[in-house]
Amino acid sequence: MVVVMGPEATEADIAAVVSIVETAGGEAFVSRGVSRTIVGLVGDVEQFGSLNLRRMNGVRDVIRISAPYKLVSRENHPDRSVVRVGGVPIGPGTMTLIAGPCAVETPDQTLRAAQMAKAAGATLLRGGAFKPRTSPYAFQGLGEQGLKILADVRAETGLPVVTEVVDAHDVELVASYADMLQIGTRNAQNFSLLQAVGEAGKPVLLKRGMSGTIEEWLMAAEYIAQRGNLDIVLCERGIRTFEKATRNTLDISAVPVAQRLSHLPVIVDPSHSGGRRDLVLPLTRAAIAVGADGVIVDVHPHPETALCDGAQALVDGDVRELARLVRELPPVFGRSLTQAPDALAMG
Amino acid sequence: MVVVMGPEATEADIAAVVSIVETAGGEAFVSRGVSRTIVGLVGDVEQFGSLNLRRMNGVRDVIRISAPYKLVSRENHPDRSVVRVGGVPIGPGTMTLIAGPCAVETPDQTLRAAQMAKAAGATLLRGGAFKPRTSPYAFQGLGEQGLKILADVRAETGLPVVTEVVDAHDVELVASYADMLQIGTRNAQNFSLLQAVGEAGKPVLLKRGMSGTIEEWLMAAEYIAQRGNLDIVLCERGIRTFEKATRNTLDISAVPVAQRLSHLPVIVDPSHSGGRRDLVLPLTRAAIAVGADGVIVDVHPHPETALCDGAQALVDGDVRELARLVRELPPVFGRSLTQAPDALAMG
Amino acid sequence: MVVVMGPEATEADIAAVVSIVETAGGEAFVSRGVSRTIVGLVGDVEQFGSLNLRRMNGVRDVIRISAPYKLVSRENHPDRSVVRVGGVPIGPGTMTLIAGPCAVETPDQTLRAAQMAKAAGATLLRGGAFKPRTSPYAFQGLGEQGLKILADVRAETGLPVVTEVVDAHDVELVASYADMLQIGTRNAQNFSLLQAVGEAGKPVLLKRGMSGTIEEWLMAAEYIAQRGNLDIVLCERGIRTFEKATRNTLDISAVPVAQRLSHLPVIVDPSHSGGRRDLVLPLTRAAIAVGADGVIVDVHPHPETALCDGAQALVDGDVRELARLVRELPPVFGRSLTQAPDALAMG
Amino acid sequence: MVVVMGPEATEADIAAVVSIVETAGGEAFVSRGVSRTIVGLVGDVEQFGSLNLRRMNGVRDVIRISAPYKLVSRENHPDRSVVRVGGVPIGPGTMTLIAGPCAVETPDQTLRAAQMAKAAGATLLRGGAFKPRTSPYAFQGLGEQGLKILADVRAETGLPVVTEVVDAHDVELVASYADMLQIGTRNAQNFSLLQAVGEAGKPVLLKRGMSGTIEEWLMAAEYIAQRGNLDIVLCERGIRTFEKATRNTLDISAVPVAQRLSHLPVIVDPSHSGGRRDLVLPLTRAAIAVGADGVIVDVHPHPETALCDGAQALVDGDVRELARLVRELPPVFGRSLTQAPDALAMG
Known part of the structure; x- marks a missing residue:
């Protein structure tokens, strides 16, 4: 100082x-x-x-001249970390695709979205049972019923489940079903929730706050780490700026910057960044090229009737192109697409 | 549409x-x-x-061509509302001063800050027992012990208490001590918490999210209102912009804009907006002049040793000027400084 | 360093x-x-x-630990400066109202707007002959013909003229008609233009860039000062943020901050900040209360047919209230409304 | 409407x-x-x-429901355009590398930077003779002497020259030396300058304003087009946001968005976006992957003594990696690195 x-x-x-x-x-x-x-x-x-x-x-x-975070800093931990989710690695050397519906709506919709995800090369299934929505009149998710659907679909497809938790009180419940707990952008400084997931014994996907600096994002990770959980994956999902042509502005530079400051893996959410289906594949290419350790995308079998964010979901017709992309592009940058662990593949 | x-x-x-x-x-x-x-x-x-x-x-x-909020909208409720906190009104016609320490540290510090607040003309006492802090290594507040100190100071000074709640799980506890529940900027889209305070039966002070649009702020209020609680006071506390000379950028225009869109009272926090003691009085003058229904300021008897945000707290030497300001300025704009209710003044 | x-x-x-x-x-x-x-x-x-x-x-x-500007800094020039425009002072102790049409359209419209300005208490007339417009298909101003109209209206009303210059090549021409040269927000880092007005021998009204930091604004002033011209008035006119309910976000804190960093006068433009007529009077009150040395507002006799920014212009019915405001409010803060200089009043 | x-x-x-x-x-x-x-x-x-x-x-x-720009819109011109600069194409199917020093300092420095550029695969040379600088005390460029150096280096290396013009008055002079005129971010709404380059008969590289929306950027292009010049290349160079870890925030999504709205080519400046040498190569990869039609980077033989933006220039040691990147990556996305035209190669 x-x-x-x-x-x-x-x-x-x-x-x-x-x-x-x-x-x-x-x-x-x-x-x-x-x-x-x-x-x-x-x-x-x-x-x-x-x-x-x-x-x-x-x-x-x-x-101030030194970083205010310690446990997640790369200063004392120069090697980049690998976080394992149900046996699936996220970190250097690999590129992990996480895919699924924005919200769990029905067993059939979730299963079909999971099949699309798998066809695209995903090894982890995303899907929200608890949805934070700006409007109290919008669909808020199915709650525990949604978690059960996710667990059923995991059993059917072998894909470990990533799902959001929005309240410290629900952490234990969600952790009993999920393989990875997601903290959404609106809760990026909900410190009670960060501490609760820090104690839950499950890997955490930590989205950047929509107006959070990279330093604040790492401080949020430090909250989780301080409770003994270092299995944290950072997710850049766009920040709020004056530009309104896209839902948010994907801060692609945040990927290499965060990787330099922290040893934690960093992935990108091209669906919520752009908020437009037509931007998902271009932004996925950019994310892989810039060096992201993974990508998380929305897919939906019937986006025209999706209860949440249908405008940004990939559809059946996009899956083939996404599959080609995540298979062919990572090797150009010295990475390989993460493969499903055998044990799970047999599930 | x-x-x-x-x-x-x-x-x-x-x-x-x-x-x-x-x-x-x-x-x-x-x-x-x-x-x-x-x-x-x-x-x-x-x-x-x-x-x-x-x-x-x-x-x-x-x-979309109609407002997405209904209960807090002024469209169906053209008269502006008055919210009463422990008998103290906040709304049109009056200008209410809320003051106190950023954080409750000790009984003595809280009492002395409350006496400063009262000397300045405040009729409500602010003070945090649960503090959301960017760093997990920073002081996080005294918790229930802090709430007890606030209750004691209320008994001593007659000032009803405004205090923050950061977790849905704590709402009942905090509501058992407080006269008004504060939702901080980092929780402006913590929908579980908004719903919980909507059911707590106490007035709510709802700070705007640091990157929240005015529409999102009103949607957050709608979450509270939807649970049956319309005793909501909106608080503009600065938004995040590219300008770094101030901690946040006070969006002074948001006061008349929000008052036009919603019937709820709107107050201003000049302490957290600027983040600098030397800006508190000028911004308080601007807030009253623009038509705010109240102002909430940090005061501290010993800011040089404050455990939280000492750089922005007013000190003893500022109280006289603040008192003069809040007494003389509102009448210029057709308002009067809110007086302490007799019942409480005797407490 | x-x-x-x-x-x-x-x-x-x-x-x-x-x-x-x-x-x-x-x-x-x-x-x-x-x-x-x-x-x-x-x-x-x-x-x-x-x-x-x-x-x-x-x-x-x-x-860096010292200010990068020298001539406009208050470090070596602790007393705040007064800038005189055609005999009218702008600076501490006074509150100067500048008013007029956004764009000069016709002699009659300009004269009537000037009369509205005078009735409101203005001692300087604003009006654009060269208009920077986002669309090449929008009205670009009357050019020299507009300058002549302004000079005629000055002769008729005695109000010195403030008008924008958008090209270094036009500075000599505009300076031959105007009493004060305005640099608009889009030219806040047009360094050729800043240098040209620095050499023109006329006072300069320097608007802040819509995405300019306070430091960049003072650096722009330094460009003018470095060419030998210290008669510079800074004008806060709103910055670009994520909030879209207003055209720009008035950074009211920038007034005291800039006054602390620089000895130059600082005024506020409530018309372009909010972009809405209903916000002009509230923001004018806030500007005076925060300590601005002046205010510049758009007035128009027929805003419904204005060729530029009609939605934000005050109309006849607003003039009486504006007049009352600028007469009664400054004394509350130890200032008096600037009076027209006698010599000009006789012009 | x-x-x-x-x-x-x-x-x-x-x-x-x-x-x-x-x-x-x-x-x-x-x-x-x-x-x-x-x-x-x-x-x-x-x-x-x-x-x-x-x-x-x-x-x-x-x-408003239709685009306010016409000539540059893709609505009436569905095929994407190719702009030729000294025979070098920029547009769909190719990936063009533009490289060179931020500022022309000496003949030797410029020649060596041009040789680095050529070694990296560049077919166009960038270099500033007129430099817009935030501080009036900073190096402002060599002016016409710099243009002569650029012309000499073009003769020596065969690389056509892209250089900035900052004043409408200088357009003719700069156009007499340059192959392409660059409009910098601070002049993105300097409409006199846009009109002047629209009449200069040379291709234009139009940087996005640092706080310009994509729509404003296209409107600026419309200003140029309206004067009869449709040889315009758009350049995304980062926007101003709250995040300060990078000099600007590269808005990578702006590339596909602008390509969808306009038929003009879109390139990326990874040097000025990030402002850090360590980000140039990752952001170049992202730019190519997202579909940019070209990339413009700073290189300098001795960045430690560069008079301008040395911290972001690539050095000798980076050239080999850049060369590999621009040769190998575009074919993955169906493009090829632009080759130097024979005629010029012999020059």
């Missing part, structure tokens, strides 16, 4: 900063320039944060 | 749209132009939403 | 940084911590900028 | 809208619903725009 003194700061002001830092158990190094003085701090940064140095006389600015 | 057909749409495409709308129980009016045709829909908009008209052949765009 | 070395930096890396800084004529102070070292630089910051220190081995970050 | 009447609109209000539209030469179709009426307009939209329908009694909203 660096404290920048203003040009008007007195020697007493500088001494006061040094004193308060040393009292807090830190060390302070003073560098005097012609017009300004800066004080470098060494020690427990969280503790310095509570000193409110910014309020002291003569202080112009306080600048 | 209006369906805009593309120039390439055939008569069959248009007929298909009309047919699906009529099947869903709506009416469709076709207007043919030289290069385009538009179809106006009348009926249950939520149901049309699930038709995925946007996916039909020949459809270029689907445009 | 502070150079933050990474944990992996060697002594040789640190020595290299020190050496390159000293070679460039600066001084470098090294502070060693447990896990990191920081190097404080003193000297010519612009020159250090070209050293590309960020690219050197072991360097993690380079942080 | 669709006019949405409010629930309070009377028959007279509706009749007034129909009347004003018909008077302006348009047609109006009225659709009456249970709670609302909508009026569809057919005719000259620009003219309707000046009617200010939004201000009429009973009107709630006015919605």
